[in-house]
Amino acid sequence: MSFRTTAVDYVEDVSPGSGALPPRAWYAASDAKALSLNGSWRLRVSATIDAEDDSFAEEGYDAGDWAEVQVPGHWVLQGHGSPIYTNHLYPFPVDPPHVPTENPTGDHLRVFDLPEAWPADGGAVVRFDGVESCARVWLNGTDIGEFKGSRLPHEFAVGHLLKPKGNVLAVRVHQWSAGSYLEDQDQWWLPGIFRDVTLLHRPAGSVLDFFVHAGYDHVTGEGTLRVDSDVDGRVTVPALDIDVATGESVTVAVEPWNAETPRLYDGELVTEGERVPLRIGFRTIVLEDGLLKVNGKAILFKGVNRHEWHPEKGRALDLETMREDVLLMKRHNLNAVRTSHYPPHPAFLDLCDEYGLWVIDECDLETHGFTEQDWRDNPVDDDRWTPALLDRAARMVERDKNHPSIVFWSLGNEAGTGRGLTAMAEWIHGRDSSRLVHYEGDWNCRDTDVYSRMYANHAEVEQIGKELDGGTHKRRELPFIQCEYAHAMGNGPGGLADYQELFEKHDRLQGGFIWEWIDHGITHPELGYAYGGDFGEELHDGNFVCDGLIFPDRTPSPGLVEYKKVIEPVRIEGDGADGTVRVTNKYDFADLSALAFEWSYQVEGETVESGSLSVPALKPGETADVKLPEPPADHRGAETQWTVRALLAQDTSWGPAGHVVAWGQFPVAARPLPSVAPTEGPVRGEGQITLGPAAFDARTGALRSVGGVPVEGMRLDVWRATTDNDDGAEWQTDTRYGVLWRALGLHRMQHRLDAVELSDDALTVRTRVSPAAREVGLATVYRWTSDGDRLKLTVSVAPEGDWTVPLPRLGIRFGLAEADAVRWFGGGPGEAYPDSRLASTVGRWQSTVDGLQTPYVRPQENGARADVRWAEIGGLRIEGDPEFWFTARRWTTEQLDAATHLTDLTPGETVWVNLDHGQHGLGSQSCGPGPLPQYHLKAEPAQFSFVFSTAR
Ligand code: IPT
Numbered sequence: 001m002s003f004r005t006t007a008v009d010y011v012e013d014v015s016p017g018s019g020a021l022p023p024r025a026w027y028a029a030s031d032a033k034a035l036s037l038n039g040s041w042r043l044r045v046s047a048t049i050d051a052e053d054d055s056f057a058e059e060g061y062d063a064g065d066w067a068e069v070q071v072p073g074h075w076v077l078q079g080h081g082s083p084i085y086t087n088h089l090y091p092f093p094v095d096p097p098h099v100p101t102e103n104p105t106g107d108h109l110r111v112f113d114l115p116e117a118w119p120a121d122g123g124a125v126v127r128f129d130g131v132e133s134c135a136r137v138w139l140n141g142t143d144i145g146e147f148k149g150s151r152l153p154h155e156f157a158v159g160h161l162l163k164p165k166g167n168v169l170a171v172r173v174h175q176w177s178a179g180s181y182l183e184d185q186d187q188w189w190l191p192g193i194f195r196d197v198t199l200l201h202r203p204a205g206s207v208l209d210f211f212v213h214a215g216y217d218h219v220t221g222e223g224t225l226r227v228d229s230d231v232d233g234r235v236t237v238p239a240l241d242i243d244v245a246t247g248e249s250v251t252v253a254v255e256p257w258n259a260e261t262p263r264l265y266d267g268e269l270v271t272e273g274e275r276v277p278l279r280i281g282f283r284t285i286v287l288e289d290g291l292l293k294v295n296g297k298a299i300l301f302k303g304v305n306r307h308e309w310h311p312e313k314g315r316a317l318d319l320e321t322m323r324e325d326v327l328l329m330k331r332h333n334l335n336a337v338r339t340s341h342y343p344p345h346p347a348f349l350d351l352c353d354e355y356g357l358w359v360i361d362e363c364d365l366e367t368h369g370f371t372e373q374d375w376r377d378n379p380v381d382d383d384r385w386t387p388a389l390l391d392r393a394a395r396m397v398e399r400d401k402n403h404p405s406i407v408f409w410s411l412g413n414e415a416g417t418g419r420g421l422t423a424m425a426e427w428i429h430g431r432d433s434s435r436l437v438h439y440e441g442d443w444n445c446r447d448t449d450v451y452s453r454m455y456a457n458h459a460e461v462e463q464i465g466k467e468l469d470g471g472t473h474k475r476r477e478l479p480f481i482q483c484e485y486a487h488a489m490g491n492g493p494g495g496l497a498d499y500q501e502l503f504e505k506h507d508r509l510q511g512g513f514i515w516e517w518i519d520h521g522i523t524h525p526e527l528g529y530a531y532g533g534d535f536g537e538e539l540h541d542g543n544f545v546c547d548g549l550i551f552p553d554r555t556p557s558p559g560l561v562e563y564k565k566v567i568e569p570v571r572i573e574g575d576g577a578d579g580t581v582r583v584t585n586k587y588d589f590a591d592l593s594a595l596a597f598e599w600s601y602q603v604e605g606e607t608v609e610s611g612s613l614s615v616p617a618l619k620p621g622e623t624a625d626v627k628l629p630e631p632p633a634d635h636r637g638a639e640t641q642w643t644v645r646a647l648l649a650q651d652t653s654w655g656p657a658g659h660v661v662a663w664g665q666f667p668v669a670a671r672p673l674p675s676v677a678p679t680e681g682p683v684r685g686e687g688q689i690t691l692g693p694a695a696f697d698a699r700t701g702a703l704r705s706v707g708g709v710p711v712e713g714m715r716l717d718v719w720r721a722t723t724d725n726d727d728g729a730e731w732q733t734d735t736r737y738g739v740l741w742r743a744l745g746l747h748r749m750q751h752r753l754d755a756v757e758l759s760d761d762a763l764t765v766r767t768r769v770s771p772a773a774r775e776v777g778l779a780t781v782y783r784w785t786s787d788g789d790r791l792k793l794t795v796s797v798a799p800e801g802d803w804t805v806p807l808p809r810l811g812i813r814f815g816l817a818e819a820d821a822v823r824w825f826g827g828g829p830g831e832a833y834p835d836s837r838l839a840s841t842v843g844r845w846q847s848t849v850d851g852l853q854t855p856y857v858r859p860q861e862n863g864a865r866a867d868v869r870w871a872e873i874g875g876l877r878i879e880g881d882p883e884f885w886f887t888a889r890r891w892t893t894e895q896l897d898a899a900t901h902l903t904d905l906t907p908g909e910t911v912w913v914n915l916d917h918g919q920h921g922l923g924s925q926s927c928g929p930g931p932l933p934q935y936h937l938k939a940e941p942a943q944f945s946f947v948f949s950t951a952r
Contacts, residue, residue, distance in 0.1 A: 008049045010146045011134055011177045012097045014384050016391035019137075019145015021125060021155040023398035024209035024230075026346045030276040033118055033201040037126070037169065041193075042109040043069035045080045049105050049174055056107050057138035057170035063109045072316035074132070074192035075106045083314070083522065084189045085532035087541040088368035088414070090181070091189060096377055097178035108171040108193060114164050122203040122273070123159030126169065129345065130195030130315075134177030138170040148179030148388070151195075151342035151364040152395035159202065169197075181379055182388065185341040185366045185413065187307055187315075187545065188520060194316040195345055205272030207231055210246070212402045213434065216256040216282040218296035223254035223282035233271035237280060240265060256295050257281025257404045259335045260569075260590040262356030264404070279353055281404025285435055287449055292436065292479045292510055294358075294407070297620075299588045300503060301358060301511030302567040303336030304329065304549060305484055308344055311523045311552035319347055324554055325517065326351040330654035332556065332564035333661065338483055338513045341366050341413035343396045352405035355654050359405045360438055360483065360513070363396045363424070365389065365412025381418025393424040397431055408450070410483075411439040422447050440483050445475040454484035454515070455928035458498050465506025482512030487927035488559045489547030490724030490856045494835030494922030494931050496566045504586075514563060515927065520545045521552035521857045528902040529857045543724070546857040547926065558831045558839070558854055565663075565839040570595065570646045572664030579628045581644050581664070585618040593617040595661060596649040599628055601642055603635045605825040605844040605869075613644060631668060639671035639869070641842065665842055671869060674879040674947045676792040678761040678785035689756075691763050692786025693949065701756035701765035701782070703814070706791055707950035709875040712815035716769050716780045716795065717914060719747045720808040720861040721897035728925040736925065740805050745771025747897065751780075761785055768800075776801035778939075790949040795917075796942070803939035808861075810942060811884065811916030813893070819874030819911040822847050824886060826868030830854075833864060835921035835935040840866045849873075849888050849911055859899035863887050864919060872951040874911060879947040885916035917944040 010017070042063040046052050055061060069078050076083045081104050084091050092100045126139065132150035136143070139161045147154045175191035208230035215224045227235045229246035236243045244250045246269070255263040267278035283295050291298040306325065308315040322345060329337065337357050342364035352359050370378040379385035393411070400406060409428050411421050425437050425447035436449035445451055451471070456464070463469045464480050486493035493514070503509045521529025529552050532540035549560035570592065571584040585592050592615060600610035609632045616624050628642060645663040648655050682691040689696040693707040703714045726738030741747070748771055755766040763784040770777030779798040784791065795812060827840030831854055854862035868886040870879040889896065890907035899905050921935025
């Protein structure tokens with residue numbers, strides 16, 4: 001016996017739906033009337049698909065007591081139900097195409113009148129740009145169809161149903177459907193009508209679908225334009241004097257489009273009933289000599305994976321937020337974006353055309369959860385699902401085909417392999433031969449035009465670059481990209497510069513896309529930003545959803561600042577001694593005429609003179625040696641350096657004049673190391689020992705004060721609050737040091753006091769630092785000397801026992817009772833770590849203690865400043881021999897380690913300062929490889945010194 005009515009069978013039907021119009025090119029606005037149906041809608045959420053009947057769709061239904069919801073939006077972010085985060089696990093039993101009985105269903109209702117000026121003739125369509133995951137639609141009580149494919153547009157013909165006043169648009173949205181099996185992307189599950197709803201007038205003779213073909217011949221400098229249109233008409237491009245019929249080709253001299261100089265020509269497609277604006281970019285994409293070339297040139301992707309995200313609105317992004325993403329990307333030297341893992345709001349692609357970004361447009365497809373059952377029953381290898389896959393491919397390609405920025409069509413992400421993918425690739429190749437097909441899961445490149453991988457380590461990337469990776473014959477003929485690499489979860493990624501070096505060295509390596517753009521944290525009243533598990537989910541993947549280069553509020557993280565430096569389009573190297581700077585243009589297309597160069601000269605980190613530098617407008621790949629001016633007057637004995645910067649010469653669409661694009665620094669005179677002649681000796685007094693400006697505990701030899709500034713708990717420190725990349729992912733096969741460190745007990749080191757020795761010129765404290773239950777230890781000697789004015793500490797560390805792991809950090813830490821302002825000479829302004837330090841600029845910096853913190857959504861080690869020569873904090877001046885890593889925070893490392901959200905960190909009275917001789921690298925092991933061996937902080941004998949005095 002069945003209790004189900006046929007009216008709900010569509011939810012578990014593998015078909016894409018029924019009633020929708022064929023997909024077609026998307027455009028924002030034409031001269032045809034349009035009515036946005038965004039805004040406040042009525043909402044009723046039920047626990048199941050059939051708890052309520054569909055009478056709400058009928059005219060006259062009174063929804064007065066329903067809630068209100070904003071469209072575009074997700075109802076779970078507007079107080080109805082909760083978001084769920086899983087990486088690849090389906091949050092429901094895997095039994096395709098079935099979904100749970102508990103299937104939150106949001107009935108949406110909107111009543112609207114037609115505007116006065118709405119023409120009486122012609123038809124109309126209602127367009128949904130994105131609804132998750134399945135919807136049934138009624139207009140004025142008539143069922144007009146149902147659809148799946150959350151991040152794809154669906155249009156329905158409704159002209160015959162419209163009336164001037166009181167139209168009732170009813171949309172029933174189900175959170176789960178057969179379509180959910182195809183949408184297992186690593187992100188929050190967020191049901192709702194999350195993109196625009198628009199009513200479009202369709203005048204008689206209006207435009208249907210059209211395809212702009214705009215190629216560029218880099219040999220002749222000519223572009224060829226042909227606009228194929230389902231409805232005949234004319235195509236005009238005033239700036240090019242083009243006025244041709246649709247379907248007719250025309251070849252004229254043009255400026256080509258590329259991501260660096262994104263020349264767009266405004267045009268128009270005019271049919272009998274409509275004028276549609278066109279923005280045409282001429283470019284030709286080919287595979288040639290095993291390389292992807294645009295307009296005759298092999299390009300290098302400096303990309304990022306972008307999910308649509310807003311901390312309050314989820315995936316319902318407004319235009320300004322999209323623009324902010326594009327501007328941030330351009331200002332950080334990125335040139336490419338993969339729309340992981342679904343087609344974005346179409347307006348985002350308009351922005352990519354306009355500002356210039358290469359795009360991998362990815363289909364709304366991922367079946368990653370089937371990996372749990374060795375990919376059995378994977379929909380992409382089951383013919384019953386192929387129509388749904390082809391529908392998704394067509395909806396993406398047809399919608400987006402007129403964007404010059406799109407280079408690749410991507411079949412989807414993490415969907416295993418199967419016939420359905422092949423069918424998609426075949427269809428796409430047949431429909432659009434002017435672009436290439438991408439899919440990462442196809443390591444043999446059976447269906448694809450590029451060898452693409454994710455998280456391959458440096459060594460493998462190098463093998464691939466050298467073409468020593470083998471593979472199928474077809475693969476060997478193809479270029480290589482990393483569609484995902486460098487996992488930006490928490491503190492990191494490390495190792496970017498090392499990847500970039502490989503990408504630039506081997507032609508076959510055409511760059512990559514960092515995982516990922518933004519942390520998907522959700523604004524939360526108690527937690528700051530919520531992540532997986534914070535909404536009581538049954539299954540979740542914690543903060544794996546916070547792995548972006550920008551924080552949820554779009555503040556750039558240090559990872560983005562590092563990436564900007566690593567991929568800068570101008571290389572500036574110099575030789576301080578002979579006073580020349582070598583400038584190399586690393587753009588693919590642009591010369592350097594848009595940039596102005598500036599030199600400055602620093603003494604002890606402070607700029608004493610600066611001026612402009614004339615650099616020729618080098619073409620891509622060219623290098624010039626440019627003479628620097630005579631260095632400013634002699635600064636004998638001081639550390640001096642040049643800094644040369646490349647700035648935007650004029651305001652551009654994405655950055656103001658003066659915006660720094662690239663820079664280089666090179667030393668002239670080396671730093672004089674601090675020296676303290678040990679002229680004083682320690683004096684034993686009443687319970688304390690004094691030495692120069694310092695007082696020590698007589699029994700333990702612990703430092704108590706320097707020049708009257710109290711100092712608490714100074715001792716060796718090897719622990720850091722492990723980063724997501726230290727901890728690694730549980731499925732990582734590589735060594736996960738964060739886990740090993742904790743198992744070894746490095747977070748609970750004991751300090752055994754062996755001796756306090758007073759000699760004529762030094763106080764020496766001998767200790768052994770080691771964890772309970774283990775034989776490994778660090779014999780640690782603190783040797784204090786003074787010249788009466790200043791106090792020098794030399795720490796000597798000798799590992800004992802069998803150390804099989806590197807150290808998290810090696811240095812000293814201590815507490816200061818009163819400290820806020822910090823000044824330093826060294827790397828800044830932001831944090832740096834051994835394998836993420838290119839962006840650290842040597843200079844004089846200042847901050848508050850709070851300003852030194854990097855707000856990783858899950859608190860962890862952060863905020864170290866590299867190459868610090870000296871720092872002043874809390875009345876103390878500290879000079880290093882050699883330079884050191886400086887960190888200060890208003891909580892202990894233990895508190896930082898224990899915190900799960902930023903709101904767990906409550907400042908105490910004491911400021912804890914770490915002065916490190918070494919830090920372990922960051923790597924990318926929360927999904928990819930750990931730090932390269934050269935960035936490991938090996939447990940080996942070490943000696944380092946600090947000189948303390950009171951700050952001037
Ligand atoms: C890879 C996914 O493609 C991406 O969506 C994201 O989940 C990323 O990992 C991690 O944040 S898949 C991984 C198993 C290599």
